[in-house]
Amino acid sequence: MRPVPQRLNSADADFETRFRALLDGKRDASTDVSDRVREIIADVRARGDDALVALTKALDSLDVADAGALRVDPAVIARAWDEADPVTREALQTAHDRITSHHRRQVPKDDHYTDGIGVELGSRWTAVESVGLYVPGGTASYPSSVLMNAVPAKVAGVKRIVMVAPARQGILNPLVLAAAHLAGIDEIYTIGGAQAVAALAYGTTSIAPVVKIVGPGNAYVAEAKRQVFGRVGIDMIAGPSEILVIADADNDPAWIAADLLSQAEHDPSAQSILITESEAFADAVETEVERQLQSLPRVETARASWQDHGAVITVGSLEDEAPALTDRIAPEHLEIATEAPETISERISNAGAIFLGRHTPEVIGDYVGGSNHVLPTSRSARFSSGLSVLDFVKRTSILKLGPEQLKALAPAAMELARVESLDAHGRSVGIRVNLAEARER
Template sequence: MPWRLVSTDADFDERFAALLGAKREQASDVDVAVRSIVARVRSEGDAALIALTRQFDQLDLTPATMRVSEAEIDAAFEATAPETLAALRLAHDRIAAHHRRQLPKDDRYTDAIGVELGSRWTAIESAGLYVPGGTASYPSSVLMNAVPAKVAGVERIAMVVPAMRGALNPLVLAAARIAGVSEIYRIGGAQAIAALAYGTETIAPVAKIVGPGNAFVAAAKRQVFGHVGIDMIAGPSEVLVIADGDNDPAWIAADLLAQAEHDAAAQSILITDDAAFADAVEAAVERQLKTLSRAETAAASWATHGAIIVVPSLDDAVPLSDRIAPEHLELAVADPEALFARLRNAGAVFLGRHTPEVIGDYVGGSNHVLPTARSARFSSGLSVLDFVKRTSILKLGAEQLRELGPAAIELARVEGLDAHGRSVAVRLNL
C-alpha cells in the first residue's frame, strides 16, 4: 500500500515530513574497498585494471583488447534493427538541437571608467562517461550524457562500460557511435573511474567524469572529485504528478508505474484535489501492475515509497511540491502554465496531459539526467554548462589603476595583506 495523506488531516505535517525524510537508499559502506581499488589502479595502471576486471567481471583483458574496436562497433550497428537506429537517431538529433541552445555566450564590455571586464567560456578538454553494465546499460543514457559534452565542444569523450564475461549491449555501442564518443573501454566499477581520473598506459586521463553507476562507482567518483570534475551523484529516480480529476486514471497510473519500475527505491507521488480520482488511480495502478514485466520492482517501489496526497485545491499543491523538489514534475491539469508559474523547485517539468515524463526520458530533447532526492532545491539537470568552464577577464590601463588602486590598497591594509597593497602601490609610485 502506498502512503496516503490528506492535507487537512491533523497529522498531515508530521506524516508529510516523514515521507520527505524517509530513507530510500541503504548507504553501502564501500569507501575502504574503493580506496584500495583506486590506489591500486593509480600505482599499477593497466595491470591493476586487468586483474580487477578478471576478478569482478570474469573477463580476461590485455592492453590491446581493453578498447572496443571499430569493427565491434560496426558489428553492433549492423546487429541493431533499423527502427531502433531510427529512434536513437531521432532522440540524438532532438537532444542535440535542444542542448545547442544552452551554449553560454561570452561577455566582454568596458565600464564607465574604462575597465574592461568579461567572461569567456571554453569547453573542457576531455570527459569520461561511465555506463553501467547489465540491465541498467541504457542507450538513452549514453545519448543524454555524451551529447551535451559533444555540443559543448569537448574534443575527447572516453566511455567505459563493464562487460561481464565479455557481454556488451550492442545498443550502447550504437548509441555511443551516434553520439560521437571517441573511445570505448570494456571496464567498469571503481577501477574504471580510477583509470579515467588518473590514466593508465592505455587510457589517457580525462578532466571530468559523468554518468550513473552503483555504490562502488559513486564512492569512486566522490574520491576522485577535486582531481577531476564529476557530475552529481544520482539517487533513485522519482516523479511527482499533480493531477486534477479530469484525467484518465489509467494514464496517470501508467506514469506513476513508469517511475516505479526503475528501482524498488524509486518514488512516485500523486497530488490531486479529487479523492475519488485518487482512488481510481490507485485501482488502476493495481490493475496495470499485473501485466508488467518488471511488476515485482514496480510493486515494491509503489508499496514502500509511493504516495497519494489529497489536497482541498491545487493551490495547496504548490508549497508541497516545492518542498518535495521533485526530479520530474508532471502537471496534468487544465492550466499547467499557471501552476508552473507558481512553482519553483523541480528538475524538469512536463506540462499538460499529453506530456508523459517518458517523452523526456527519450525523445523530447531535454536531458533525463536530473537532480534527485530533493536536490532540485539547489541544483540542475545535466546540460552543456557541465562541460564548459568560465574564465573571468579583467583589464585595466594606467588610468583605471590610478582610479581603483587606492581602494584596493585600503582594503589590503585593513586585511593585513601588505604585499597585496604593494602590488598596486608599486605601479602607482606610492
C-alpha cells in the first residue's frame, strides 16, 4: 500500500481550514494514567525501598534481594566504557566534546552594578544542587540522549547527577552505561517508571532525593513528572518528534525523503512535513519516501507516521510564505534546504532548532552538531526552548541600599504600600527613615 500523506496547497480555497486542522491534530495517544501514577507515588512515599523493590519486580521483572542491589556497581559503569567498541567510543567522545564546547557558551554571567543613586543590584547564577536523569528502557534507550541531558548539567556545575533506567529482566543497554561513564555519572539505579520518578522526588532510605528531574519517558513517566512538579523541578514534557523541511526543487528528492523518514522512524506519532514550491518535486519526494521505506528496518513505524501525520504543503513562494506557516507550526526541527537559507531563517521565530542549507541534515543535530537534541515539541517552540545550561541553574536577585538610597526610594515605596493597603509594608520602610507618617499609619 502506498502511504498517503496529506497534500495541501496554499492557493486552494480550503487551505486555511485544512492547515488549521493540521495544527490542531492530536498525535499523542493520551491514555489517562494519572490515578495509577498517583498510587505508585503514594506507595513509594509510604514504603520507600520496599515499594521500589516490589514495583521493580512486578513491572520490570527484575527481582532483587534488597534495594541496595538496585544500584549499578560503579565498576560496572566504568567497565561498560572500557569494553565498548573503540569506533563507538570515538563517536561518543566526538559527540561529548562538541556538546561540551557548545554548552560552555551558554553559562550565564553574573551581573553586579551600582545604579545612578548608589543602589547595588545583582543577579547571581548558581547550579541546581542535584539532578535526576531518567533514561527510558528498551529501544528508546539512547546513549546520545544520556549525553544531551547530562553534559549541560555538568557544564552548569551540578554536583550530583543520578541516573535511573529500567532494566527489564536485569538488562541495561551497555552503551547507555558507557555514555554515563563518559559524562561522569557513577550513581545509577536500575529502576524505571513512575516509581523511579517518585524515588528521585521524595527519596528513599537507599536513594537520596534530587532537586530536579529531566529526561524523556513513557506516559507513566511523563505523568509522574507532572505530579511531582513543585516538589522538584522538571524539564519539559516531551511529545513525539517532528520535522519540518522547507526545500526548493533544486534538492535531490532522495536526500529530502531520507530526512523526512529520519523523524518518522522514531514513533508512529512522529510528524514529518515538507513545504516546497513545486508539485513535481513533492511527487518526487513522495516516490522516494516510498522507495526508501522498503529497505528500512523500522518500516512499520515510519510508514504509520508518514501516512497518519505526514503532510506535503506546496506554496507559491518559499520566501514569501514559508516563514509565516513555519511560525504557526512551530516545529521542533526545521531544515531549510535552499540556496540562501538565511533569508528564510531570519524571518522565523518559532522553531526549536534550525538546520541551514543542503548539507545540514537534522541528524547531525541529534548526535554531533554540538547543540542539544532535547527540543520543544507539539508547537511549544512558541514559548519554550531546547534543553540548555539554563535548565540547570537558577538566578538570585541581590539588592543593597545604604541609608541615603533608602531615603531616596522610601517615598515611592511607602506611597505604593499605602495605595495597596499594606500597612506593615509601609512601616517596614518608614520605621527606618523615621518619617513621622510611618508611625501614624
